[in-house]
Amino acid sequence: VIMFLCGWLVMGMLIPTILSVNPGVEVKLTEKGIEYGRQLGVAAIQEKLKSIRLPDFSGKQRVSPIGKVQYSLTNIQVVNIGLPIAPIQLVAGSGVKLSINGAFINLRGNWRVKYLRWVKNSGSFDLNVNGLSVAETLGIKSDNTGRPEVSSISCGASVGSVKVKFHGGASWLYNLFSRYINRALESALQKQICPLVTNAISDVNPRLKTLNVLANVDKYAEIEYAMVSSPDVSTSSINLKLKGQFYNIGQHQEPPFSAPAFSLPSENSNMLYIGMSAFTVNSAAFVYHKAGALSMYITDDMIPKSSPIRLTTNTFGTFIPEISKQFPGLMMKLLVKTDKSPVVTFEPNSATVQATGTVTAYAIQPDNTLTPLFILNLDTSVSARLFLTGMKLAASLTLNKMNLTVETSYVGEFQVRSLSNVLQLVLKWVVIPTVNVQLGKGYPLPALGKTALENTQLQIQKDYIMIGTDVKFTA
Numbered sequence: 001v002i003m004f005l006c007g008w009l010v011m012g013m014l015i016p017t018i019l020s021v022n023p024g025v026e027v028k029l030t031e032k033g034i035e036y037g038r039q040l041g042v043a044a045i046q047e048k049l050k051s052i053r054l055p056d057f058s059g060k061q062r063v064s065p066i067g068k069v070q071y072s073l074t075n076i077q078v079v080n081i082g083l084p085i086a087p088i089q090l091v092a093g094s095g096v097k098l099s100i101n102g103a104f105i106n107l108r109g110n111w112r113v114k115y116l117r118w119v120k121n122s123g124s125f126d127l128n129v130n131g132l133s134v135a136e137t138l139g140i141k142s143d144n145t146g147r148p149e150v151s152s153i154s155c156g157a158s159v160g161s162v163k164v165k166f167h168g169g170a171s172w173l174y175n176l177f178s179r180y181i182n183r184a185l186e187s188a189l190q191k192q193i194c195p196l197v198t199n200a201i202s203d204v205n206p207r208l209k210t211l212n213v214l215a216n217v218d219k220y221a222e223i224e225y226a227m228v229s230s231p232d233v234s235t236s237s238i239n240l241k242l243k244g245q246f247y248n249i250g251q252h253q254e255p256p257f258s259a260p261a262f263s264l265p266s267e268n269s270n271m272l273y274i275g276m277s278a279f280t281v282n283s284a285a286f287v288y289h290k291a292g293a294l295s296m297y298i299t300d301d302m303i304p305k306s307s308p309i310r311l312t313t314n315t316f317g318t319f320i321p322e323i324s325k326q327f328p329g330l331m332m333k334l335l336v337k338t339d340k341s342p343v344v345t346f347e348p349n350s351a352t353v354q355a356t357g358t359v360t361a362y363a364i365q366p367d368n369t370l371t372p373l374f375i376l377n378l379d380t381s382v383s384a385r386l387f388l389t390g391m392k393l394a395a396s397l398t399l400n401k402m403n404l405t406v407e408t409s410y411v412g413e414f415q416v417r418s419l420s421n422v423l424q425l426v427l428k429w430v431v432i433p434t435v436n437v438q439l440g441k442g443y444p445l446p447a448l449g450k451t452a453l454e455n456t457q458l459q460i461q462k463d464y465i466m467i468g469t470d471v472k473f474t475a
Helices: 003-013 031-049 171-176 178-202 278-290 313-317 321-326 417-439
Strands: 025-029 057-063 067-082 088-091 095-115 119-142 148-158 161-167 214-216 221-224 238-242 245-248 272-277 295-299 331-338 343-347 350-364 370-389 392-409 451-461 464-473
Touching: 025 031, 031 067, 031 088, 031 095, 031 178, 031 464, 057 178, 067 178, 119 178, 148 178, 161 178, 221 278, 245 278, 272 278, 278 343, 295 417, 313 321, 313 331, 313 417, 331 370, 331 417, 343 451, 350 392, 370 417, 370 451, 392 417
Parallel strands: none
Antiparallel strands: 025 238, 025 272, 057 067, 067 095, 088 095, 095 119, 119 148, 119 161, 214 221, 221 245, 272 464, 295 331, 331 350, 343 350, 350 370, 370 392, 451 464
16 A cells, blocks of 8 residues: 555565575665655555445334334445554564554435334434544565565454434434444444455555566666565665666676675665665676677767868878878778776766777778778776666766777787877767767666656765665656
């Protein structure tokens, strides 16, 4: 019934846990977040209780001194309902107990009576229910498709008092035997409360099926947010440890490194805290490198037109004369690619990416065949600015430094230093802006349905980043 709260809890029950693996992502739901979940849950219960429809009553009752009276009560509907503050108790393990005490419900209906064989009368009545209490314990499990499902483990309901007041016609007659009707209405009402609350809980399940436990990123990658251990439930928070690992789509190969242990600090000003270790980001780098996505052909039309540096054998011939001698007047193409997975490191207020690769230069022949000119080893360091866009984590890179060495030359010996400025401009003008377009699209955070982040803060800590945020359901 508590949609927000249950949504995070059920993530621990989706698939078998991997108990010996450190998480790549940790999620902490604070007392503030639990309170928001309580408000959503109580509102859902209140809406369900408004739908109470007591059955029509009819019967016979002997009333002194009139004798036998035939009566009926019909069209009984809720006109007002009040639920006081309903405390939540976190049950050790993965359960939630909701208690509602001192609630009230006001109903209204019609009455009809017949007595002394021929006397008939009718009117209306008010039914006031006070001291209504409900104690509901929720359980969380997986359905047969592996998706989350919330169910009612136990429910108890009691009614403190029921008072009926009849109006109009021979209402004085009803009031003579109202205690009998009070008992009947109290029994009928008490039988409906728990089924309605259980029904409200069941209404949460379609929302829980929107959990992005396996979130598609793009044509290369998906990210898994399965639990690696059971939820850690304390009296003030719920901590979830999620795998937080990127995979090639349909190929769940483990990277040659593992997630180090980390834990979130004791912050509690936001509803929710999400910690993402460098492992998660490095698993993404591993996946994209393995898929061949970290490679790029650069042609002259990608260089700003205002630049005097062109990808031609004439331009490069000024630095390596043999190129213009052997291949005069030809256009060129560069292939930049990583030779191993880039490495991301997090330090306080700093995110850095170290990437090594190669730059292969080709001359484009008149028949469009490519002739290799040289291959350079490339070692770069870039800074990453991290930010949130919607429910995604995004980044933007800035080049810090670059080192070049010659791997292979097909045009004789040359000093690589002469090409450093040219290739640095190529990185700044073409490669990094292209990468930033992709990084700016963002990568999905663990999320439940249509939610929005508010009052968000992003901090870079040692070996992980922490996102503190409030959450609001938008649908």
